[in-house]
Amino acid sequence: MLDHKYKVFYHLAKNPNTTKVAEELLLTQPAISKSIKELEKELGISLFLREKGRMQLTEAGKYLYEKTDFLIQREREINYEIGKMRMSIKGTLYLGASTTLSQYILPEVLARFTTRHPQISISMSSGNTDQIEHEILAGNLQLAFIEGNPSQPDIHYIPYIRDEIVLVTAKDTPVEENISPEKFIQLPFVFREKGSGTYHIIRKHLKEAGIDINHLTNRLVLGSTEGIKHYLLHSDCFALLSIYSVREELSAGKLKLIEMNDLCIHRMFYIIHRQGEPDPYARQFMEFALNQKK
Secondary structure (H helix, E strand, O other): OOOHHHHHHHHHHHOOOHHHHHHHHOOOHHHHHHHHHHHHHHHOOOOEEEEOOEEEEOHHHHHHHHHHHHHHHHHHHHHHHHHHHHOOOOEEEEEEEEHHHHHHOHHHHHHHHHHHOOOEEEEEEEEOHHHHHHHHHOOOOOEEEEOOOOOOOOEEEEEEEEEEEEEEEEOOOOOOOEEOHHHHOOOEEEEEOOOOHHHHHHHHHHHHOOOOHHHOEEEEEEOOHHHHHHHHHOOOOEEEEEHHHHHHHHHHOOEEEEEEOOOOEEEEEEEEEEOOOOOHHHHHHHHHHHHHOO
8 A cells, every 4th residue: 555655745735735645544743744854755755835935846746746645546446345355344435515405405415424324434524616616726626515506527527416596585575575677676685695606506596587696785795594594584685595504594483485486596506526537435435325315
């Protein structure tokens, strides 16, 4: 298997921060530095440029990172396949999800998967769609679930489940059950941040309906759906949110749904990985998640 020094180099090349890499690998910072120095001495060439406290890969470092990335993926495949033969698959899956999916859809899937496969540990990261796609492209995540439209040529998008964006407000907000586009544009809104997949989808559909999102009354921008829901409960504002994220509040009568005449916003959630054959652990979780939705 790949020498320990190469694994340390690989993690540091992905994330040139010795403190974070030391925490991730359960090593001390001096141990990280020692491994890199020994590897550079062994290869007879510098792998990092160190300037003003920052580390950058040299040309040799870039070459080595590309090769170690390939070898580490092959090592994961070997461990996975040998584990299948032993009927005891062990390993870690680095999984990501955008906010709506990580909070309201995936927890049940994760619980079922880890119950069935207790020896596969999952390291879960959450963020908005732009952040998650960046982590996939950087190789920090092997699989992710996102909202928004496919936009990256180096990412493979697999349709997962359909979602509906609905208009909601606090139960006591004085408003008709059905509103026209003319009244819609007069409402005070709370929106997610611009990097959010939900925001991108809303902006796209509103534009198709002849509504410029920048011309709406935007009272507040919040980086979490939970934050938006709590704000709605204490204000007269409105929000466009995934139906999955507001089911409990609608059932409890805390929020109410307002029908939008001539405006319907649907979207697809996607499973994503880097182009090419997915990581074996990622493939197993992806197949499990797709089967669970049936």
